[in-house]
Amino acid sequence: MVYCPRAVIFDMxxxxxxxxxxxxxxERAVITARGRxxxxxxxxxxxxxxxxxxxxxxxxxxxxxxxxxxxxxDVVGRMRAAVGEQAQPRPGARELLAFLEAHRVPIALASSSxxxxxxxxxxxxxxxxxxTIRVSGDEVAHGKPAPDVYLEAARRLGxxxxxxxxxxxxxxxxxxxxxxxxxCFAVPDLSHATRAAFDGVTPHVYDSLHDVLxxxxxxxxx
Numbered sequence: 263m264v265y266c267p268r269a270v271i272f273d274m275x276x277x278x279x280x281x282x283x284x285x286x287x288x289e290r291a292v293i294t295a296r297g298r299x300x301x302x303x304x305x306x307x308x309x310x311x312x313x314x315x316x317x318x319x320x321x322x323x324x325x326x327x328x329x330x331x332x333x334x335x336d337v338v339g340r341m342r343a344a345v346g347e348q349a350q351p352r353p354g355a356r357e358l359l360a361f362l363e364a365h366r367v368p369i370a371l372a373s374s375s376x377x378x379x380x381x382x383x384x385x386x387x388x389x390x391x392x393x394t395i396r397v398s399g400d401e402v403a404h405g406k407p408a409p410d411v412y413l414e415a416a417r418r419l420g421x422x423x424x425x426x427x428x429x430x431x432x433x434x435x436x437x438x439x440x441x442x443x444x445x446c447f448a449v450p451d452l453s454h455a456t457r458a459a460f461d462g463v464t465p466h467v468y469d470s471l472h473d474v475l476x477x478x479x480x481x482x483x484x
Contacts, residue, residue: 264481265466265477266478266482266483267425267427267478268367268368268421268422268425268426269367269370269421269427270368270370270426270428270429271369271371271372271412271415271421271427271428271439271444272369272370272371272372273310273371273373273428273429273430273431274371274375274380274383275374275375275431276309276352276432276451276453277352277429277430277431277435277449277471278352278371278383279345279349279352279355279383279387280349280352281349281383282451282453283453284341284344284348284349285337285341286453287344288337288340288341289337292333292336292337292340293320295336296324296326298324298325300324304323305323307433307434308434309454310374310406310430310432310434310438311374311405311434312374312399312400312405312406313337313338313374313399314330314334314405315405316374317333317337318330321333338379341379342382345379345382346382346383346385347386349383351387352449352470352471353470353471354470354471354472354473354474357472357475358471358472358475359389359392361475361478361479363392365481365483366483367483368420368421369392369393369395369419370393370395370396370415370416371384371393371395371396371397371415372411373396373397373398373399373411374398374399374405374435375399376398376400377396377398377400380396380398384396395415395418395419397411397415397418398411399411402414406432406435406437407433407434408438408441409438409441409442409443410438411438412438412439412442412444416442416444423443424443426444426445427444427445427446427447428442428444428445428446428447429446429447429449429471429474430446430447430449431448431450432454432455433455433459433460433463436448436463439464440463440464445464445466446464446466447474447477448460448466448468449467449469449470449471449473449474450467
């Protein structure tokens with residue numbers, strides 16, 4: 263059965279752009295600058311968390327004594343300098359955005375990243391006109407996997423969550439979307455997730471945004 267949403271909300275990192283390797287490099291630089299050995303295997307299950315929650319866990323894992331806000335300032339500064347140039351659109355991203363625009367489907371962006379990173383990515387990819395509504399996890403009470411950021415994006419869109427499609431690459435993000443009452447299509451970023459990881463979270467798992475576009479092609483959008 264074809265699912266035809268009335269609005270679509272996108273995650274950003276790992277879904278629209280391949281920014282997870284850029285985040286990993288920035289995190290590694292922060293950790294190694296403090297004399298620790300960075301090991302991504304120790305961070306399993308943390309992708310998609312808001313930065314304050316993520317770096318609270320990182321500080322504990324790597325036994326860092328600095329304030330979490332200082333660590334976040336460091337990693338965000340490194341990301342801001344690199345992400346616009348180094349993070350490229352995921353396969354099918356531009357085509358899906360063009361399709362939704364052509365069919366006048368309202369869209370928004372809901373990301374755990376801070377606004378400065380969201381704005382840098384959106385501007386660098388020429389997506390400012392697509393994403394006039396952008397919500398950061400920093401703007402809501404609870405980060406993913408809580409539903410807050412998706413509910414706020416839907417509120418700003420004037421969209422009913424029950425008729426809204428959320429697109430995610432991480433399990434934490436998918437849990438947030440489902441908790442918001444949305445249908446979630448997952449496109450796993452294979453740098454940190456697998457198709458099997460979404461079992462019990464969402465049955466809608468795709469290999470790329472090209473496949474998501476194909477799934478929406480038969481919709482008769484108003």
